[in-house]
Amino acid sequence: MTPVSTRGGAIDPRLVRRSRAVRSYLVVSVVLATVVAGLVVGQAWLVATVVSDGFEGSGATDAVITAVVALAAVVVGRALLGWLHAVVSARAAVEVKRQLRGEVVDRLLDGTPARLGRPESSHVVTLLGPGLDKLDPYFAKYLPQLVLALTVPAVVVVAVFAADPLSGVTIAVTLPLVVVFMVLVGYLTRDRTERRWRALVRLSHHFSDVLDGLVVLKVFGRSRNQAKGIAEVGERNRHETMAALRLAFLSSFVLELVASISVALVAVSIGLRLVEGHMTLMTGLFVLVLAPDAYLPLRQVGAHFHDSAEGRAVADDVYTILDDPDGPAAAGRSEERTTLDLAGATIAVDGVSVSYPGRSAPALAPTSLTLEPGTVLALTGPSGTGKSTLVDVLMGFTAPTAGRVTVRTAEGRAYDLADLDPDTWRTGLAWVPQAPGVLAGTVAANVRLGAPDASDDEVLAALADAGATDLHPWRDLHEGGANLSAGERRRLAVARALVRVRCGGAAVMLLDEPTAGLDPATEARVRRTLREARVTVLVVAHRRALVEDADAVVALRPLPVERAQPFEQPSRARAPQDERVETTVAT
Structure with a gap:
């Protein structure tokens, strides 16, 4: 498999740009790979020295024994460097996964899900759990071999060329062929690997949906039928997995074949010249032992890319969330806004509407209302008219498609909700969600x-x-x-x-059906408490008693399907305590 990423490079630039751990890891890897390349050359020279002096020389002389001891030290050194590289890789993988999980969770909690079309919870769980764990092979296997593939072949070619120019030219010409085949095979297998990840995501979505609706399915006697659907989705996942594995084995075979033929060319050339006496045994052995190491790192890169490709597809999903251009940015927000006081503030909703991709009708049609300080405003209307969506907008969970929400403080300063830091804004809110x-x-x-x-x-x-x-x-x-x-x-x-x-x-309460499921006595207690709270209250209500307690009422109505009339933008005025104002907003 080729080191061709889904972003078009061998190393994902987003990981390097955003992660300090990756940058440090790459520096350490280059240093270790350079030392390993020197040890590879030294090992080949020592092997050639021991064999040539032992067979052509005087046997086990002091020089041969010294070379054997040095050879053992080199072998141990390569093993220690391999272990050290594995430890550094594992620690880098842990740190990068910790950082990415933290960034994704922070982004999902600051309202970004609405801007991203609300990623399904099953996708998020799969992404942050087993998904990011697939970065382990990327750091533990692929990147170490990639760095070795950039250093070892170059050092080996130079060493071989210095010992035998003909063999050096042969290796230098055949090495690009391995890369070419890696690229050709990689473009084919990359799509298979991405399809494997998408099949796993679909399986998790389907299983999550079945679990969410299992009670309803059980009530209507349809739960057994879902076993067939899960089996079909699982079978598709198995099919994609086996297809990816099949291509992985085939691509490894192609790389092994090309590398073997290339080494054979060098070996045949050395053998002929040794027979004819045009090359010493020492030089021939040195080149012959060293030649396979020129191709080995490239072959290992191709083999380990299969282990990392799925992790690269996961990284694409992660950066889809993190690189969302519409996400809130803390930079540029003034310090003055971090001390926003909502006590006595007026919140105006001006023509706010929310639409989601793939839906013909808006979740919330253009709506206007005003939350006066210290009053209770009841939001009513049939189910599906966007009451909870409007609460999500005021909480900063959902970005309006059109319109805006403005906040005017008691000091007379006006701010656009879209410009406020979400965490700072929510410190002044108390929220009771529908669930x-x-x-x-x-x-x-x-x-x-x-x-x-x-x-x-x-x-x-x-x-x-x-x-x-x-x-x-x-x-x-x-x-x-x-x-x-x-x-x-x-x-x-x-x-x-x-x-x-x-x-x-908190100076503003946003309540979505706070008295649902309560008996009349408890409901009366909650209504009295809300009145005595003496803060600004927006309550989504269906119960008449809760609506009658409000200072003002905004009734959201469904938009007629056959024709879309312009929406009223009613002017709002603060109502006296003993008088209730009702405003109907056609939505």
Whole structure:
């Protein structure tokens, strides 16, 4: 296989550019490879000296014994350098994988998934888990051999040419043939390797989708039918794997054949001249022992490229995320914006819409509204009109396709949400998602996710105000809240948001169905708590009681399919406490 990457170079420039560990590793590899090249030449000379002096000379003389000892030292030195190169390679692979995993996770957490079309969780898990582990062969096998292939053949050709110009010219002419065959075979096998990775990704997607819908499939008696689908996808994955392996063996055979023929040409030339007496045994042995080492590194590069090619395809997926031009950049943001205070701020949504590739209808049609400081605004409408999408936009998880969100602070300064640092913006927000997340641990630990410094009394007060007095702070919770009911998870999330407001400095609450699954008494308690919070609140609501408590209501309506009318952009004014204003936004 050829050292032709999916990016067109032997060494991926993105790894060199972005990773300090790779740059340090390449420097060390070049130094080690240069020393190894010198030892290769020294080993061949010592072998030739021992054989020629032992058979043509006076036998086991002191010089021959010294040469044997030196030869043993060279062999041990090459073994130690090989071990050292393997250790350096393994450490570089670990460091690069750690760095890439950290960068991808940070990028996925700062809102980038929306800009990238929301990578599926199964793809992310496969990418960050077994996917990046496929970089191990790239660093442990391919790159060491690649560096050796750049140094050893050059040193060997020079040494052989100095000893026997004819053999040197023969090796110099046949070496490019090995490279040519590597390139030709590589272009064919590269696509197979990439298809193998894509087949694995499809298999993980399919399996994840089946697991997500297994309960529904079981209810309707369709779970058994999915076994056939998984078997078919697995069979395609097996087929692609075997096709890639078949080509790998064939390409290795081609490289071995070309290298063997090239070494045979040198050996025939040396044999004829030795018979005719035109070359000494010492020179002939030196060249003959050294010649295979000129081709060996190139053959090893081709063999180990198969081990690394899948890792290169994984790296392409990683850099698709990391090199997204629309991702948020911390550079250029002013220090003034890092101290943004949302207390008393007005948030204006101006004609914001969100569309996803492959969907004919927008997830959120152009919508305008204003969040006045200290008021409660209810966002209503049928399912699928974009209420949760709008909350994602305000959280910074989703970039609007059109329109913008502006923030005007109490001091009168106006900022565009797209220009704000996501982490800084979210420090002023308290969020209750439609499906609250729960981590393995205690109830108190999950409530303190909103404010790690909250005291026990503050945690208890938040739980009580969220109607969750039955949730003991030290109760153990399973991952994802498996031992909680839907209503308990909802109340836990509300308590977490309250702690964030009271102890974490949040001044804006974004709540997606905070009272879903709650009984009327608990719902009344949560409604009263939200009113008493005295912060800006945007609540996605379907229940009448929660809507009636709001100072203003924005009703999102589905866009008629047959015709698309211009969307209203209603002007918003702060409503008095005892008067509720309802605005309908055609979406």
